[in-house]
Amino acid sequence: MSIDFAKTIADDLGVQPRQVAEAIALFDDGNTVPFVARYRKEVTGGLDEVQLRTILERLTYLRNLEERKQTILHSIEEQGKLTDQLKTIIESTAVLQTLEDLYLPYKPKRRTRATMARERGLDSLAQQILNQEITKGHADQIALTFLNDDVKTTEEALAGARDIIAEIVAEDANIRATVRSRTRQEAQLVVSAPDPSKDERGVYQNYYDYREKLSTIPPHRLLAINRGEKEGILKVKLDSPDDELVEAIQKRMITNPRSIFSDHIRQAVADGYKRLLAPSIENGLRGESTESSDDHAMVTFSTNLRQLLLQPPMRGKTVIGVDPGFRTGCKVTLVDPTGKFLGGTVIYPHEPQKKWNEAKTILLKLIEQGAEVIAIGNGTASRETEALVAEVIKESKSKIQNPKSKIAYMMVSEAGASVYSASDLARAEFPDLDVSMRGAISIARRLQDPLAELVKIDPQSIGVGMYQHDVNQKRLGETLDAVVESAVNHVGVDVNTASASLLSYVAGISRRVAQAIVKHREEHGAFRYREELNKVKGLGPKSYQQAVGFLKIPDSDRLLDNTFIHPESYAVVERLFEYLGVQGNEKDLPAKIERLRQQTDFSDLADLLNVGEPTLVDILESLAKPGRDPRDELPPPMLRQDVLSMADLKEGMILSGTVRNVIDFGAFVDIGVKQDGLVHVSQMADKYVRNPFEVVHVGDIVKVKVVKIDQERQRIGLSMRDIG
Numbered sequence: 001m002s003i004d005f006a007k008t009i010a011d012d013l014g015v016q017p018r019q020v021a022e023a024i025a026l027f028d029d030g031n032t033v034p035f036v037a038r039y040r041k042e043v044t045g046g047l048d049e050v051q052l053r054t055i056l057e058r059l060t061y062l063r064n065l066e067e068r069k070q071t072i073l074h075s076i077e078e079q080g081k082l083t084d085q086l087k088t089i090i091e092s093t094a095v096l097q098t099l100e101d102l103y104l105p106y107k108p109k110r111r112t113r114a115t116m117a118r119e120r121g122l123d124s125l126a127q128q129i130l131n132q133e134i135t136k137g138h139a140d141q142i143a144l145t146f147l148n149d150d151v152k153t154t155e156e157a158l159a160g161a162r163d164i165i166a167e168i169v170a171e172d173a174n175i176r177a178t179v180r181s182r183t184r185q186e187a188q189l190v191v192s193a194p195d196p197s198k199d200e201r202g203v204y205q206n207y208y209d210y211r212e213k214l215s216t217i218p219p220h221r222l223l224a225i226n227r228g229e230k231e232g233i234l235k236v237k238l239d240s241p242d243d244e245l246v247e248a249i250q251k252r253m254i255t256n257p258r259s260i261f262s263d264h265i266r267q268a269v270a271d272g273y274k275r276l277l278a279p280s281i282e283n284g285l286r287g288e289s290t291e292s293s294d295d296h297a298m299v300t301f302s303t304n305l306r307q308l309l310l311q312p313p314m315r316g317k318t319v320i321g322v323d324p325g326f327r328t329g330c331k332v333t334l335v336d337p338t339g340k341f342l343g344g345t346v347i348y349p350h351e352p353q354k355k356w357n358e359a360k361t362i363l364l365k366l367i368e369q370g371a372e373v374i375a376i377g378n379g380t381a382s383r384e385t386e387a388l389v390a391e392v393i394k395e396s397k398s399k400i401q402n403p404k405s406k407i408a409y410m411m412v413s414e415a416g417a418s419v420y421s422a423s424d425l426a427r428a429e430f431p432d433l434d435v436s437m438r439g440a441i442s443i444a445r446r447l448q449d450p451l452a453e454l455v456k457i458d459p460q461s462i463g464v465g466m467y468q469h470d471v472n473q474k475r476l477g478e479t480l481d482a483v484v485e486s487a488v489n490h491v492g493v494d495v496n497t498a499s500a501s502l503l504s505y506v507a508g509i510s511r512r513v514a515q516a517i518v519k520h521r522e523e524h525g526a527f528r529y530r531e532e533l534n535k536v537k538g539l540g541p542k543s544y545q546q547a548v549g550f551l552k553i554p555d556s557d558r559l560l561d562n563t564f565i566h567p568e569s570y571a572v573v574e575r576l577f578e579y580l581g582v583q584g585n586e587k588d589l590p591a592k593i594e595r596l597r598q599q600t601d602f603s604d605l606a607d608l609l610n611v612g613e614p615t616l617v618d619i620l621e622s623l624a625k626p627g628r629d630p631r632d633e634l635p636p637p638m639l640r641q642d643v644l645s646m647a648d649l650k651e652g653m654i655l656s657g658t659v660r661n662v663i664d665f666g667a668f669v670d671i672g673v674k675q676d677g678l679v680h681v682s683q684m685a686d687k688y689v690r691n692p693f694e695v696v697h698v699g700d701i702v703k704v705k706v707v708k709i710d711q712e713r714q715r716i717g718l719s720m721r722d723i724g
Helices: 002-013 017-028 033-039 049-078 084-092 096-106 113-119 123-131 139-144 154-171 173-186 219-230 242-253 262-309 356-368 382-399 417-421 424-429 435-448 450-454 473-491 511-524 530-535 541-550 567-580 589-597 603-609 613-624
Strands: 188-192 209-213 235-239 319-323 330-335 341-347 373-377 408-412 654-663 666-670 677-680 701-710 715-719
Touching (some): 002 017, 002 049, 017 033, 033 541, 049 084, 049 096, 096 173, 113 123, 113 154, 123 262, 139 154, 154 173, 154 262, 173 242, 219 235, 219 262, 235 262, 242 262, 262 450, 262 473, 262 654, 319 356, 319 435, 330 356, 330 435, 341 356, 356 382, 373 382, 373 435, 417 424, 424 435, 530 541, 541 567, 567 603, 589 613, 677 701
Parallel strands (some): 319 373, 373 408, 677 715
Antiparallel strands (some): 188 235, 330 341, 654 701, 666 677
16 A cells, blocks of 8 residues: 555655665654654665655545545445445546545435435436426426325425425536636735724725735735634625526536426526535635635745744853833843853833933843843834943943953844743743743743754744644644754754753654653753763664754764764764774864865765765764754854944835845845835845745844835835945
């Protein structure tokens, strides 16, 4: 069965069936995507992580489809209606929607007008009408023979028969496919606002009288319309080619125009289309379009989230974390370079207390204690607090003798910080601290190591998406968890410092095992070698195999334990060292390995060492850069020392900024003023840009030109074009 699935999936992906079959076998054996992607390249022919996740997704769909087929076949067979032809059609169906259309006439249903007509003995009359064999006489004469205690008049009899025919038409798989196809291509989404006063802030003003083809409407627009409909502000319907479709179905159903029942068939078709078929197709297509838009939104969110998680850490810095506020004050914490909480306080520089000078004095003292960077949360009162910090930094240059470093600040997204602060995890970590003080610690740590801190938060609470609260939440959660898992395993984890939250995203490690690793570390001290992980309670051989290559021990006296080289390849490395005549602890080992990597053909060396060439390439890369963190190769975060306001901006001004969010129609860039500016997709390059992700990602440092300033609406238009 796997081979059949493998061929289907391989055709979709444009790879070899053998590659897919091997990947399926590995997944069925309990292997994880990160493990297979990194450590089983020879087996899968080098399939990457994206391809492997697609295979797993398609495999799940096809297996569910197969299971559904068996359920449907069993149901129809129990009814005594399964023919060889129907069985063949069902077994060959490759799309779930088509399968459900085939099953619809046989699906147990609630009492309908058609079922009640059948109960009154009118099924035979409906079949006579559909047979269209009678060409002389009057329909009432035929209907007379079907009168009984439940059917008093010929009009009732013919109406009941038409109800049966209407349902037959609405449940015909071929008719449904035709109507669905034409409606999908031609229907327009028609939007109105029956009572615009409900939209107090005018959020949906663009859609009060709006129509657009369903097949071409952009995902972000459809999601906005869906949200307006859900909030009861917008009314939405599909404008389909109804008359043409009804006429087409009538032509298909009327095989003998001379039949005395032709008009009744026309009536039944029109009724079946309007009452049953059209609403069903409309609901299905709107659901299909919404699902497609959901998928697009999830891809956008996933891409942004991955870039955010992989922002370079600011290592070795003592950081002041500030969670801004007005009435309740700004929570201020000091954390050392390892993220350890050193102390905290509350300052009240803003309304209503306005203790500005006192707040400056407190911050200056923290700088004197060795703080090197100030991380400011970007929520309420953030820009007012930024002005305070900029003033403090300016004064520190003259008031503080020999500060440890040139103090600077950075605005940090605090999305999800409140979720973390109130979580069981935060309470366990800082049981004696106020909720908001925990938030300030989180803000500081996000600057030090975004990945390690953000994994403590539900990914859906990190604000880098588009309509993330409107899409299917279960699917979104699964999608984003996969992104976090991918990012964590891409970077690797220091097993001696990682939190249980971070460890739980390592391939093969559950939350329970992650907690067991931390507990073992607390009770027995730091792990010295990777194999000591086998002593952790609950970490079985399979989990160890999946996880160990991603768990690093920087302080181990064995070099390989601080690389992505899997212990199963340690023997290969020993043979490599013997071949090169080197020791594993030589200081110039990376340089020697780098010279070896300059070779273009490793096939002979791979044969000599009895290892696959892809694995050898990975081993050499790890040895050339032991302890490598892929995030270090990205540009560092942009720090600031001074502050701007919208009043300081002038059109034509060139500024540097940090990309905060990327969406379908552009990117929001933090240029150091209260409101992020928008670079519309049309302003991203001197050429046509189809997708903003072709140009920018979250965290990128970009140069932008101010092209429009709207003080009243607090909007800033930016451009990345024509910048020298």
